[in-house]
Amino acid sequence: MSAEEQAPAGDGGSPGTVRSRRVVAGRVRLAVAVLLGGGLLWAATATDSTWGALPGSLDGAAGTGSGASFVRSASLVCPGWPGGDGEAQQVQVRGASAPAELGARADVGDGATLEAPEEGSAIRFPSGGAPDALEVDGGWSTAAAGPDAAPGLVAAQLSLSAQQGGRGLAHTPCRAPAEVMHLLGGGPGAGRTEQVVVVNPGADPVTVTLEVSGADGPAEVSGGTGLVVPPRGSAAYLLDALAPGVEAPAVTVTAEGGPVTAHLLERQRQGSVDLGVDLVPAAALPGLDLVVPALPGPDHGGSGSRSLVLRLHAPAEEAVVELRALTPRGARTPEEPVVRVPAGSTVEVDLEELDDDVLGLRLRSDVPVTAAARLRVEPTSDDPVVVETTDDPGVSSSDPDDAVTTAAPDGSTTTSPDGDATSASPDDEATAPDLDEAGTTAAPDEDGTTPVPDEAATTATPDQAATTATPDQAATTADPEPRQRVVRPAGELAWVTATTLARSPVGTTLPGDDLTVDGRAVTASLAVSVVDATQAQVVWLGQDREVTVEELDLANDTTVLVDVPAGAAAVWVRPVGVAGIAAALHLSGVDDVGPYLGAATLPVVPWTREPTQVLPALP
Known part of the structure; x- marks a missing residue:
């Protein structure tokens, strides 16, 4: 089926046409030209730097450079969920292997594996397929694949709870480990707690250094150096124990001895009122031209009042940052279009005047910066509400008994595959x-x-x-028999992190159609942002391995919302042409207590690599 929508001109922008056409694509085989001698290099480039022709697509989509070839292995790490006192957060991990329609090598080989090393559970799934969810008790997990399923491999972790004290939704794409990461999120104040969650998937111990900056510049950190994360283990560090009272914090994580992943787990409460949770991944490395993909718009998150804030961080030098909003109607200029960020500091920018639409943000700076944006939805009322509940603290379409309570670290907690630190909690008896x-x-x-x-x-x-x-x-x-209880209405929060405009595919898995809160469906949508006019293709993989391809025409400085089709298990967005794209997934739901919100920037998927250059030995 097809649909066309003409978007009117917005403030500072030109009219943009969004044309989407949904087709069920057949299997596409890559053409390989095999030549002799020097032509072999050309054959590799033609095969691996282009993605094959899709119905209605442009031939010769942007590659990564001459001589690039598909990655031969990939490993993505999901952070798990360090529990808090009385918290019963349900955690699911889903993975997917890219279909042939993306240009990957599907339908061959051994497929990929989801594994939770600390819990001894694993699921294998075929190339071009998506498995059922892997339920985890809060420990970290991995998605790994060999040559056939590595290109385009995606995975994501969904964390969800309706229980008072930990209520909220978080959707976190799993990422490749790195040696330097910047985390933006959290803040001071009673009822707010943040943990820096570090996972070491390697076979050797890794030493980590944590540096904290804020609105007043670099903060004094207590015990932030020489932190050892065990092999194939994890550690969680309370931000207040490292640097208490920092306004608008940014945490730089540096690893020695091997790459790690790092996330910031944020919880907010005010007395007995839950104000939201999120598990924030690392933002883009500091750069001169970044995009913060769109957060959920005013149609999501219930009827509570909203606040939208951009946090900027200039880690090394004073920065002058120019802001531009990317909306469905074109570019808009914020009331504060230019922001000065002192060296080693953070600055927050209130974007309330722009929160009448779905929007991404383009950031252009004279020196490298990084950023993230936060949406907060306040409770609808201070008056208590009466709700029906059972003894089951979890919320999902899965078995309620999968919800587990784990102990919160006091200062820090480290776990390894043979350790019980993340599950041997005296609070376990508090579960249903x-x-x-x-x-x-x-x-x-x-x-x-x-x-x-x-x-x-x-x-x-x-x-x-x-x-x-x-x-x-x-x-x-x-x-369990339903019973009534009196609770106060809850709020919710969600972060999206800055990214560079991608010229190769970005993607994530989706939580599935059967995800509900209080019997009500959680809705999902995809936001795609661009700076320069281009075309993009959205490739949806269904749980039944059916592939749907949707084509987008994107005008300058725009953000386009795309509905998630029924049955979709994973999504990839790839640019067609030379202009890059940024994308984010939005999840939203509501029950009698308040909203649930999840948002996540889609990371670049494992795709191609530059071949190792072999030089002749000199005599």
């Missing part, structure tokens, strides 16, 4: 009881005998006695 066991223990005729006094004591209340009259009746206690 196994009602099957509770019901059968006290059943008087389970073994034809009368219960001993201790067992009889478990049926002392009239209600319990009534449910244990027969084994069949006892079995009915396995389903």
Whole structure:
């Protein structure tokens, strides 16, 4: 089916035409020209730097350079979720291998693997396919693939809870490890906690240094050097223990001895009111021209008041940054179009006047900077509401018993595959009881005998006695009975991080159509932002391995929203031509307590590599 929409001109922008055409693409085989001698290099370039012709696409899409070839292995790391006291966050990880329609080598080889090393669980899935979710108890996980499935490999972690004290939604694409990362998020104030979560997927210990900057410049950090992360293990460090009270913090993570991944886990509460959670990945390395993809627009996140803030960080030198908003109607200029950021400091810019539309941001600076943007939705009221609940603290379409409570680190916690630090918590008893066991223990005729006094004591209340009259009746206690409780309305928050405009595919997995909160569906949309007019192709992979390709015509300085089709398990966006793109995934839902929001910048996927140059030995 096809649709055309003419977008009117916006402030400072020209009219942009968005043309989308959705087709089900057939399998595309890459043409390989095999020549002799020097022509072999040309053959590799023609095969690996172009992506094959898709229906309605432009031939010769942008490659990465002469002589590039597909990556032969890929490993993406998902951070897990260090738990807090009484918190029951459900964590799922999904992966996907790129289909042939993206130009990858699908339908051959051994496929890819999702693995949670600390928990000993794994799922294999075929090239060009997506597995069911891997449920994890809060530990980190990986997605790994060999030559056939490495190009275009994607994975993401979904964290979700409705339980008071940890309520919120976070969608975090899994990323390749690096040696230097910049984390932007969090802030001072009662009820706000941040943890720097570092994962070392390698076989050797890694030493990490954490530096913190804020609105007042570099902060004094206590115990931020010589931090050892064990091999194939993780560590979590409380930001307040490292540098308490820093306004608008930015954390620089530097690893020695091997690459790691780093994320900032942020929780906000005010008394008994939950104000949101997010698991923020590293922003782009400091650069001169960056884009912050769009956050969810005013149609998402319920009816609470919203605040939209951009945080800028100039790690080395004073920066002068020019801002431009990229909207569906073209470019818009903020009230504060030029921002000065002192060296080693952060600055926050209020974008409230722009929060009437979906928008990305272009940042141009005279010296390298990095950035992230935060959306916060306030509770709709201060008045308590009455909601029905069960003893099950998790929220998902999956088995409620998968929700687990883990211990929060005090200062820091390190875990390794043979350690129990992330799961051996005294708070585990606070999770929902196994009602099957509770019901059968006290059943008087389970073994034809009368219960001993201790067992009889478990049926002392009239209600319990009534449910244990027969084994069949006892079995009915396995389903928790709804009960009413009084709670205060909750808020929510979401971050998106700056990125460079990508000239190769970006992508992520999706949570699935069956994701619900309180029986209500969580909706998903894709936002694609560009600076220069170009074309892009959106490749959707269904859980049934059906592939759908959607084509976009994108005008200068625009952001376009694309609906996620039913059954989609993963998405890739690739530019067609020489101009780059940036994209973000939005998730939103609502229950009687308040909104759920998730947003994530789509990272560049493993794709091509430059061949190692071999030089003749000199005599």
